[in-house]
Amino acid sequence: MSLLFALALGVLTSTGVWLLLRPRTFDVLLGVTLLAYAVNVYIFAMGRLTPGAPPIISKDTAATLLTHADPLPQALVLTAIVISFAMTALLAVIAIRSAHANNSEHVDADDSELPR
């Protein structure tokens, strides 16, 4: 499971960075989204991967991290998702308005040719 997690993280991050460096605004937007996903997954992993353990304490089991998943990173991820989602939405609005105002989808909004 750790290997799968690490691979997914690596793929998300590398595709995110690659898209971020592309000259089209839409690609950059997707890149930021993927990078934000990767970061969220990374925060989640930093609470250690504990399969089958609940994050909420019940009366029957002792309240230790051996029997429970760490709830704090999950709360952090929730906040991070909301913030990155809002920022991505803002970036999308800027990209659309920039494309209309400048008649170009290029990040520098000039006439240079976009690769296919």
Place this chain on the structure above:
Amino acid sequence: MNHWVVLAVVLPLLSGSLLILLGERNIVWQRALNLLSCAALLALSVHLLILADSGEISVYLLGNWLPNIGISLVLDRLSALMVGLTALLGLVGALFSCGGSDLRARWFHALWQFQLMGLCGAFLTADLFNLFVFFEVLLISSYGLLLHGAHKTQLKRGFHYVTFNLVGSCLFLIAVATLYGMLGTLSMADLAYRIAGTTDADAPFVKAAGLLLLVVFAIKAALLPLMGNDPTAVERVFLIIAAQKEY
């Protein structure tokens, strides 16, 4: 517990919300409320400075949670000084904007107050993740101020600025998560205590996270990319950038 500390965050939040409710038609009322709130924040920060001057560190526990579980605000001499500086710059900037530059931006005064809220919160917080949240509050207001009018070049530069800051925020979260994974806490006082006790195997990760934080603060303070900053974008929000440079 001293309740004055949290007022430095709540006051700009309340007046910013009031300014939104007030609508954008009546510019005189907007200016008056903005100036009044800035002046009140300055008075409050002087009070906080006097409080902190005794050398006493007052901790405000939000929601009265235990310090290790909840988020706390800490007032010491440095944070009181920074809040004072922010309030002073905020008042002077608001006064300057009343000369007519506020008419170019919709919701200028509300955004101004929200930005002050983010700045004060960032200086007062004692929690690394909370610092991130307040950073985003001040950044999203600065995006609004930067993009007002939505001129062609503004949109272009704005896209660069927002993308750059979003990547900076991602790096911030990576550093915060690494520190949590290594040290098991995000409270700054606890972090300082636990970093001293890291083993040799953990030390490189903690160092990497610390240096990543340095990069992030350089990005947010417009220090990075070196000499690559866009002067036209900076010029338009010179006060905001100046305020951010306090970090």
